[in-house]
Amino acid sequence: MTRSAIEHGTEGPLPPARDGRRVTQLTVTEEDRRVAWLATAAVGLSLVDAAIPSPLPGVKPGLANIVTLVVLARYGWATAVWVSGLRVLAGSLLLGYFLAPGFFLSLTGTTLSLLTLGLARHLPSRWFGPVSLSILAAFAHIGGQLLLARAWLIPHDGVFLLTPVFAGAALVFGTINGLIAAKLLAETPPSDSADV
Amino acid sequence: MTPWLALIRPGDWLLMLVGAALVGASIPVFWQGGLADRAIIRQEGKVFAEVDLKARKQFAVSGPLGTTLIAVEPGRARVVSDPSPRQYCVKQGWLMRPGEIAICAPNRVSVQIAGRTKVYDSISY
Numbered sequence: 001m002t003r004s005a006i007e008h009g010t011e012g013p014l015p016p017a018r019d020g021r022r023v024t025q026l027t028v029t030e031e032d033r034r035v036a037w038l039a040t041a042a043v044g045l046s047l048v049d050a051a052i053p054s055p056l057p058g059v060k061p062g063l064a065n066i067v068t069l070v071v072l073a074r075y076g077w078a079t080a081v082w083v084s085g086l087r088v089l090a091g092s093l094l095l096g097y098f099l100a101p102g103f104f105l106s107l108t109g110t111t112l113s114l115l116t117l118g119l120a121r122h123l124p125s126r127w128f129g130p131v132s133l134s135i136l137a138a139f140a141h142i143g144g145q146l147l148l149a150r151a152w153l154i155p156h157d158g159v160f161l162l163t164p165v166f167a168g169a170a171l172v173f174g175t176i177n178g179l180i181a182a183k184l185l186a187e188t189p190p191s192d193s194a195d196v
Numbered sequence: 197m198t199p200w201l202a203l204i205r206p207g208d209w210l211l212m213l214v215g216a217a218l219v220g221a222s223i224p225v226f227w228q229g230g231l232a233d234r235a236i237i238r239q240e241g242k243v244f245a246e247v248d249l250k251a252r253k254q255f256a257v258s259g260p261l262g263t264t265l266i267a268v269e270p271g272r273a274r275v276v277s278d279p280s281p282r283q284y285c286v287k288q289g290w291l292m293r294p295g296e297i298a299i300c301a302p303n304r305v306s307v308q309i310a311g312r313t314k315v316y317d318s319i320s321y
Binding site for chain 1: 198200204205207212218227
């Protein structure tokens with residue numbers, strides 16, 4: 001609570017700038033703070049993800065998507081887009097692949113899975129829960145990556161040779177992440193606090 | 197504590213099944229040619245023998261340098277020995293996937309694995 005008290009202090013009207021220039025003041029809303037916290041959590045999970053050894057490049061648990069799923073359910077699609085976008089950006093900066101091919105693969109995968117989530121969240125929630133959303137998003141993610149890899153990085157159909165492996169991994173990890181997201185959603189009450 | 201299974205809704209099960217079915221169906225589509233089922237042995241570019249990769253067999257194919265020995269086993273084939281100076285086709289070892297080929301150029305003998313459908317490799321292009 002001290003944090004918000006301090007920030008409330010700075011949010012008050014600024015003293016007039018000494019040399020008379022106008023000062024553009026950026027107000028930090030509660031929403032911004034929430035996005036930042038959630039994106040931090042997602043980046044943290046991205047780092048965990050990167051630390052897990054993988055038998056095949058491209059097969060990753062994608063733990064950060066748990067955050068995306070929870071955010072989608074709690075705060076809506078727009079917030080999920082913000083959190084995912086910031087996660088891709090900050091994650092790539094921290095892991096050192098910003099603007100490298102991996103960054104664009106990550107960006108394409110994330111964009112496609114967000115679009116898929118945007119459509120899939122309208123599925124009747126009585127029947128389809130976070131697990132469904134997670135599986136669909138995982139498939140969209142790997143699909144986007146494979147298409148980008150085929151179109152740009154390795155312009156040969158040989159890229160698709162590993163599709164069954166990637167799709168199988170997407171199904172397994174999608175299910176696991178969806179279950180974790182469902183558990184988080186079921187066991188933590190909705191709150192407006194930024195530190196979910 | 198919510199039990200894990202209670203978190204899966206009916207549609208989730210359906211989607212998991214559909215997903216698994218799609219993954220299963222994608223295997224023959226993307227691993228084109230399916231499983232290796234024949235070995236084609238060529239001598240001077242002409243087909244010397246076409247063998248089902250089911251039984252254990254040995255073939256001796258003669259070429260300009262001598263005899264190339266080819267072994268066929270269930271699901272795989274290889275060149276066992278060859279008089280070529282650099283032994284490339286012998287060093288390739290077992291061929292298991294459709295489209296794989298070992299060419300003993302100096303002795304003008306080759307072994308190729310074929311599946312149900314024809315696959316193209318960089319040599320075909």
